[in-house]
Amino acid sequence: xxxxxxxxxxxxxxxxSNNIRLSHQRLKVLEYLDHNRxxxxxxxxxxxxxxxxxxxxxxxxxxxxxxxxxxxLVKVLTIEDNETRYDIRTDAHGHFKCTACGEIYDFEVNMxxxxxxxxxxxxxxxxxxxxxxxxPKCMEQE
Amino acid sequence: xxxxxxxxxxxxxxxxSNNIRLSHQRLKVLEYLDHNRxxxxxxxxxxxxxxxxxxxxxxxxxxxxxxxxxxxLVKVLTIEDNETRYDIRTDAHGHFKCTACGEIYDFEVNMxxxxxxxxxxxxxxxxxxxxxxxxPKCMEQE
DNA sequence: GTTCCTGCAAAAGCTTTGCAGAAGA
DNA sequence: TCTTCTGCAAAGCTTTTGCAGGAAC
Numbered sequence: 104x105x106x107x108x109x110x111x112x113x114x115x116x117x118x119x120s121n122n123i124r125l126s127h128q129r130l131k132v133l134e135y136l137d138h139n140r141x142x143x144x145x146x147x148x149x150x151x152x153x154x155x156x157x158x159x160x161x162x163x164x165x166x167x168x169x170x171x172x173x174x175x176l177v178k179v180l181t182i183e184d185n186e187t188r189y190d191i192r193t194d195a196h197g198h199f200k201c202t203a204c205g206e207i208y209d210f211e212v213n214m215x216x217x218x219x220x221x222x223x224x225x226x227x228x229x230x231x232x233x234x235x236x237x238x239p240k241c242m243e244q245e
Numbered sequence: 246x247x248x249x250x251x252x253x254x255x256x257x258x259x260x261x262s263n264n265i266r267l268s269h270q271r272l273k274v275l276e277y278l279d280h281n282r283x284x285x286x287x288x289x290x291x292x293x294x295x296x297x298x299x300x301x302x303x304x305x306x307x308x309x310x311x312x313x314x315x316x317x318l319v320k321v322l323t324i325e326d327n328e329t330r331y332d333i334r335t336d337a338h339g340h341f342k343c344t345a346c347g348e349i350y351d352f353e354v355n356m357x358x359x360x361x362x363x364x365x366x367x368x369x370x371x372x373x374x375x376x377x378x379x380x381p382k383c384m385e386q387e
Numbered sequence: 388g389t390t391c392c393t394g395c396a397a398a399a400g401c402t403t404t405g406c407a408g409a410a411g412a
Numbered sequence: 413t414c415t416t417c418t419g420c421a422a423a424g425c426t427t428t429t430g431c432a433g434g435a436a437c
Contacts, residue, residue, distance in 0.1 A: 124436055126392060145426085160394040165427065181375075184323040185402090187426085199364060210363035217359050221352035222341060224381035233323075233373040239366040266411055268417060287401085302419040307402065327427090329401085 111137060114176055121174040128159055132167045136177065136191040142198070142207045144186050182207065182233040197232035203241035210234075253279060256318055263316040270301055274309045278319065278333040284340070284349045286328050324349065324375040339374035345383035352376070 114133055115125055123129070135151055136143070143151070145164050152159050168189055171177035180188040182200050188207070190198075199208040214230055237245075256275055260267055277293050278285070285293070287306050294301050310331055313319035322330040324342050330349070332340075341350045356372055379387075 122391095124391060126436070128393070158394075161426095162395080162428085163393055166392075169428095179326060181323040181326040182373075184321060184326075184329045185425085187326045197361060199367060199369070202370070208363070208367075210361055212362075213360035218355035219339060219352055220354075221350070222376070224384075225341060225350075225376075226379040226384060227341070227376050228344070228378040229376060231324075231375040231377075233375070234364070234367075234369050234371060235373075236370040237368040242366075242368060264416095266416060268411070270418070300419075303401095304403085304420080305418055308417075311403095327400085 117174060117176055121170075123170050123174065128156065128163050129167045129170075131156060131159070132164060133171070133191070136189060140192065140209075142180055142188040142190050144188055148189075180207070180233075181231075182235075195230060197234060199234040199236070199238070201238035201241055202235055203237055206238060208238065259316060259318055263312075265312050265316065270298065270305050271309045271312075273298060273301070274306060275313070275333075278331060282334065282351075284322055284330040284332050286330055290331075322349070322375075323373075324377075337372060339376060341376040341378070341380070343380035343383055344377055345379055348380060350380065 111133065114137075115130070118125055118129070131152055132148060135148055139147075139151060141147070145161060145168070148164050149159070149161050168177060172179055172189075175193065176191075178190045178193050180190055180198060182188065182198055192209070195212060195214055197210045197212045199210055200206070201208070212232055253275065256279075257267055257272070260271070265271070273294055274290060277290055281289075281293060283289070287303060287310070290306050291301070291303050310319060314321055314331075317335065318333075320332045320335050322332055322340060324330065324340055334351070337354060337356055339352045339354045341352055342348070343350070354374055
């Protein structure tokens with residue numbers, strides 16, 4: 104709990120330093136991302152906040168997520184081509200999508216262990232790793 | 246050259262075994278993918294084939310690519326959320342996108358070297374690796 | 388008091404679908 | 413001949429844009 108609060112404080116400070124105003128809507132979107140670590144789509148965020156803020160529009164959610172992404176506070180997942188997902192966790196880690204239930208799991212990666220060839224002279228800013236397959240829960244049900 | 250021809254023969258055989266008819270349009274799309282290893286979008290394939298086959302429609306390109314993807318003959322890249330790209334190279338390798346020029350480079354990965362945690366009990370069928378940053382060509386121009 | 392943000396409606400892209408005629412097997 | 417494919421037009425989705433009123437600073 105306390106690290107969640109710390110994270111939110113951290114975020115609002117970063118918003119201020121990026122000249123992004125702390126509107127009610129934006130704070131709620133951030134809170135949603137922080138409390139629901141399911142790599143949600145815009146639709147999921149919209150549905151999740153609709154009861155609490157019935158007037159919230161998808162335009163605002165898009166606007167918020169774009170602003171947060173530009174500031175580096177949120178990362179975009181492009182694990183599937185028909186759904187843009189958002190992740191408030193910005194440190195290097197991998198994502199696994201279960202093709203049966205659709206759930207996305209985080210996994211830890213030691214990026215330094217990776218043996219690669221063909222990127223000499225390239226400046227790498229970003230490393231995304233997307234795996235897919237069947238999760239243990241779905242394997243049981245087969 | 247000879248390995249390209251070998252690849253095309255390989256592909257037509259796979260198409261036959263998947264009950265996908267070898268129409269003129271489909272073979273041309275495959276030929277384009279084989280000769281232009283730029284991880285093209287539908288738009289690029291369309292533009293690239295338009296002079297040769299003016300009647301070719303995007304619907305057919307979509308249809309072809311979906312059929313090829315389902316058969317595992319082509320892989321979809323979701324390195325960027327606003328563009329679906331297609332790759333005729335289906336063996337495990339990484340993709341690097343230069344954020345300056347937009348070009349996508351292949352790189353070689355030793356998947357066995359990767360140290361990961363949190364996927365015990367998961368059945369992994371697919372591993373995608375998307376890096377981004379600046380390519381050497383664009384770094385020179387800075 | 389300024390400046391930026393919200394949310395509606397409309398527009399813009401990309402991809403899929405329905406279907407009649409055409410082509411592959 | 414039978415089945416599948418093509419390509420047009422239309423529809424379906426997701427995301428962006430224009431803009432007037434409203435909220436943040």
